Amino acid sequence: MGRGMNRQNTGWLFISLAVAAITIFYFYPMLQALLLSFQSGMGANLEYVGLANYIRLFNDPTFLTALKNTLLYLLIQVPLMIVLALIFSVLLNDATLKFRSFFRIAIFLPCVTSLVAYSVIFKYLFGMDGLVNQFLLNVSLISAPIQWLSDPFWAKVTIIVAITWRWTGYNMIFYLSSLQNVDQSIYEAAKIDGATPFQQFTKITIPMLKPIILFTSITSTIGTLQIFDEVVNITNGGPGNATLSISQYIYNLSFEYTPDFGYASTVSYVIVMLVIVLSIVQFKVAGEKK
Structure with a gap:
């Protein structure tokens, strides 16, 4: 009995260190940010203003623009990236493919490349005289250079292309590792029954990868809602806030404009609420109860 208690106490000792670290560096800042969202002022001169900051959100055109832009990135980029990752994983799981x-x-x-480094490279690639325009001109797909970074529509396209390029391979690895654990006799039986490759993909691959697809969808949603580096380094939120994200607006409120940490905390909790709501929706759509 005594030996069992000692082992249990030792286990709790190890766990307590992790719990203390998580509480101090994770939950405590979250709680402080929540309390700060009900305050307003500069530096140490803060005063509680109740729900004034939250009411201000609905009358803030810059925030509404940032919210619209971020949701647009989410609705286009995440499904596109998930589909591409699935296709690549299936193709690269083929044992007959050379140079897999x-x-x-x-x-x-x-x-695994630096966020800042690849963002800067994309900025030069999609410049007016960048390689992308040069290539499109050389193959006669366009007659004049596209203003990738100075046109509101094309600037959004550039951001979506950049984050899709970076994170598709990350999600592909999850699908590829799961596919390698699938019994190939299932696909062989489907071939014998006359199933086409597309039918095998929709009726076998996708259902078997459902938990992984849910996981990558949620993590990708969280990552896209927090998008910051690409927007800052490629377009700096421009032109005219056309690519501004919520995370960049939080940064601007804290360090670029007159510091307003209370309102910045309020905006940050919008991301928290979006993550919670969208995660619940994704669980419901996927039919997961646990």
Whole structure:
């Protein structure tokens, strides 16, 4: 009995260190940010203003623009990225494909590059005299350079292309690792029954990857709602806030404009609420009860 209690106490000792660290560096800042969202002022001169900051959100055109832009990135980029990752994983799981390792590394490599470095490279690639315009002009797909960074529509397209390029390989690895654990006799039986590759993909692959698809959808949603580096380094939120994200607006409220940490905390909790709501929706759509 005594030995069992000692082992249990030792276990609690190890756990307590992790719990203390998580509480101090994770939950405590979250609680402080929540309390700060009900305050207004500069520096230490803060005063409680109740729900004034939350009411201000609905009358703030810059916030509404940032919210619209972020949701647009989410609605277009996440489904596009998930579909591409699924297609790549199926193609690269084919045992007959030559140079599979090379293609896997090539597609996965973008997600391990520096966020700032790749954003700066994309900024130059999609410049007026960048390689993208030069290529499109050389193959006669366009007659004049596209203003990728100075046109509101094309600037959004550039951001979506950038984050899709970076994170597709990351999600592909999850699907690929799951596919390698699937018994190939299932696909062989489907072939014998006359199932086409598309039918195998929709009737076998997608249902078997359902938990992984749910996981990557939620993590991708969280990541896209927090998008910051690409917007700041490629377009800096421009032109005219056309690509401004919520995270960049939080940064601007805290450090670029007159510091308003109370309102910045309020805006940050919009991301928290969006993550919670969209995660619940995704669980419901996927039919997951646990």
